[in-house]
Amino acid sequence: xxxxxxxxxxxxxxxxxxxxxxxxxxxxxxxxxxxxxxxxxxxxxxxxxxxxxxxxxxxxxxxxxxxxxxxxxxxxxxxxxxxxxxxxxxxxxxxxxxxxxxxxxxxxxxxxxxxxxxxxxxxxxxxxxxxxxxxxxxxxxxxxxxxxxxxxx
Amino acid sequence: xxxxxxxxxxxxxxxxxxxxxxxxxxxxxxxxxxxxxxxxxxxxxxxxxxxxxxxxxxxxxxxxxxxxxxxxxxxxxxxxxxxxxxxxxxxxxxxxxxxxxxxxxxxxxxxxxxxxxxxxxxxxxxxxxxxxxxxxxxxxxxxxxxxxxxxxxxxxxxxxxxxxxxxxxxxxx
Numbered sequence: 001x002x003x004x005x006x007x008x009x010x011x012x013x014x015x016x017x018x019x020x021x022x023x024x025x026x027x028x029x030x031x032x033x034x035x036x037x038x039x040x041x042x043x044x045x046x047x048x049x050x051x052x053x054x055x056x057x058x059x060x061x062x063x064x065x066x067x068x069x070x071x072x073x074x075x076x077x078x079x080x081x082x083x084x085x086x087x088x089x090x091x092x093x094x095x096x097x098x099x100x101x102x103x104x105x106x107x108x109x110x111x112x113x114x115x116x117x118x119x120x121x122x123x124x125x126x127x128x129x130x131x132x133x134x135x136x137x138x139x140x141x142x143x144x145x146x147x148x149x150x151x152x153x
Numbered sequence: 154x155x156x157x158x159x160x161x162x163x164x165x166x167x168x169x170x171x172x173x174x175x176x177x178x179x180x181x182x183x184x185x186x187x188x189x190x191x192x193x194x195x196x197x198x199x200x201x202x203x204x205x206x207x208x209x210x211x212x213x214x215x216x217x218x219x220x221x222x223x224x225x226x227x228x229x230x231x232x233x234x235x236x237x238x239x240x241x242x243x244x245x246x247x248x249x250x251x252x253x254x255x256x257x258x259x260x261x262x263x264x265x266x267x268x269x270x271x272x273x274x275x276x277x278x279x280x281x282x283x284x285x286x287x288x289x290x291x292x293x294x295x296x297x298x299x300x301x302x303x304x305x306x307x308x309x310x311x312x313x314x315x316x317x318x319x320x321x322x323x324x325x326x
Binding site for chain 2: 019020023024027028031034035048049050051052053054055056057116118121122123124125126127128129130131134135137138142143144145146147148149150151
């Protein structure tokens, strides 16, 4: 009986071994899925102010509140955000008004009491535009916030 | 035909490719594992670069309006409560931010940073409570600069709130 070895004889061309290629491509797909999800969850990318000191995030539960400058200046809902010329997002979801933001913060705090509220504010804003957002977080029961800043050497 | 005899017969014409070499090796094929490990390595390097570019400044905020700021709980009932130091920030006539803090009166942000960095590195400094009170027209970036200066000086109990009417500096801009 003649045994045929699978890998022993390669006298004829049998095609490219696709296994490593598939492995790598699968890993790349997973990578882009994860990165894509991270990118959408963070909301608008805003230019953050710089600081030479700061702490890393330690809390497991995070709510990202993004305060971005409204570029076109058009009024959409006539809310306080419109009058201030800002757009506010909580975990990537646009907040049409203060009540929506408060509800988002409250729900997150109910889920985990030690939720860290990350405020990502555009560095070109004035404090008066950010303050109503802080007040809304306070109204919802948050005791502190963390201002996201760009690391400076 | 035994493997040894066949190898001997083919030895002259045998093609030297990777798979031929593989048959002569013991142990598992490492190639797919190395591929995947390399991709995972690149993934973690990329995410580390994403995560490492920013950090956070913690600030207390006035919560559930009407009860005022609650920077810390005092555990000792006999301890004299620390009066928080106010940092009043306003926009000056030329548009630059001015700071009123301790003996500084409408000084520049640079002067404030120099002043706060003189605080001794001690337990007392780390227990200080500072409340930053910026007016509405102060740039947010300057508020962060002042906050970072406090953090760098070892003052970690920082609060941020809008100034009340009574907090307004006496001197007009």
